[in-house]
Amino acid sequence: MVTDPGQLDAARRIVANEIAAVDRAASRFRPDAEIMHLDAAGGAPQQVSELLAELIGVALDAARRTGGDVIPTLGGALADLGYDRDLSLLARNGPPVLTVRRPAPGWRRISLAGRTLTLPVDVQLDLGATAKAHTADRAAAQVAARLDTGVLVSLGGDIATAGQAPAGGWQVHVADQPGEPTCVVGLAAGTAVATSSTLGRRWQRGDRLLHHILDPRTCQPAPTVWRTVTVAAGTCVAANTGTALTAAPTRSEGTSR
Template sequence: MPLIEMLPVGADTAQWDVWGTVARVVVTDPAGTDEAAAIVADELAAVDLACSRFRDDSELRAASRSGGRPVMLTDVAADLVRAALTAARETGGAVDPTVGAALCGLGYDRDFAALTGREVAPAVRVFPKPDWRAVRLRGRELTVPDGVLLDLGATAKAVAADRAAAKVAARWETGVLVALGGDIATAGPGPEGGWRVLVQDRPGDPACTVRLPAGAALATSSTASRTWGRRGELLHHIIDPATGRPAPRVWRTVSVAAFSCLRANTLSTAAVVRGHDAPTLLGGTPSRLVTPALEVLRIGGWPQ
């Protein structure tokens, strides 16, 4: 996952574990570190309550249990669902929020921290075929077809990073970087020379240092992280909606730079799903793709 390699002069940082990953907040004004961390933590708590599929009291779980009846969402939950449906539309369904049941069928039915090290027994279950077009969001009114379980894991973390960074910058008028695992968002004035970020999924993997200008974002999607065992196979969390199975490991990681973390994450996830068609999908977007053999493909002006 991307790491902040070097802090700008005068910057300070805070970090803690959340959602099976690490949240990290870096601000250019050290006086704002504690309050910035509190703002980010509050935002993550609101997102978790809105859309976690591992909480019985989340709005998303309630909508999925509504039997196909419309439910009213809070503004936070509506924004998160809207972002997920936008990602689905922009990727032709490669990033689909209706894959929740497929993930549960594969054993990813609890927070990833609780899943790690646990072998999942195969199960024969029948789920509705993922199809984001069956979900209806009108304003804050959400209708989820009966039997469909929404999972916003492909977009919610990126939206949370964007929202949290924007809130910190507005409150302190400072430069801020919010990293949630492989999702990085920045806001406010950046440090001189930009935010310096080391992109590397795991120790021993190819590494690359990039400089993000103020307001830029970076997302990395990986088939090597968030994996778990099921008898006879190793699974990962990026689902191909066409099959309901983990996407083939054409790419070990895909990193994309954009001017929102949501956009970067949408493209990096879709690229993993599209496999060999990923370079066409990404076009001129700055991207770095790593194969299982650790060969690196750079497109769109990604630096060497």
């Protein structure tokens, strides 16, 4: 959404280009994505693109800010639980998976200096806890700067704004499942809101109903405290990280909420 209707098509193109660039860099679900080739370095330092370095840096910053509750080292654990492709392609019922409770690989072992990344051989990255939210922040900032318009960018449950807000602020409708109670959250210019749920991204393996928010202490779906959490903050990354922290105790989020 834009405050200058004449800029809507141009704004949509900017956002679409941002999404496509992030998908090529960081999607765990496409074999040609840059992130899928990091293992080839075998633990040696490697050069990554500026965009992937930025996305990994944001993920590591979230890990630092949360004391390791929201981390980017759960790619292998999510795949082991069956979440190895886009949710739209994921078989919702499948054979049992092994329940191996183990700590996630330590995120502090990842070294990022500029564009030079050193990734331990036992670490498979998943940037889902921060990458989509950061993309919303990036896209909103670019639209506002390039088109001189107020803008709201919504990527699923991750919403960022930039530029001047409409009169009364941005009004965001928050809902869970169809037919359930809803509310409206008002956002001032330049702020963001994110919503996370343990209901939407679920799949069955054997007799286990799994979801995508993992406890890094066990690499298993975290115990559910709240069904749905919405957080407003100064950036979408901060809001999204807050939803993961609140949705379940000591946890980290997997790809693509």
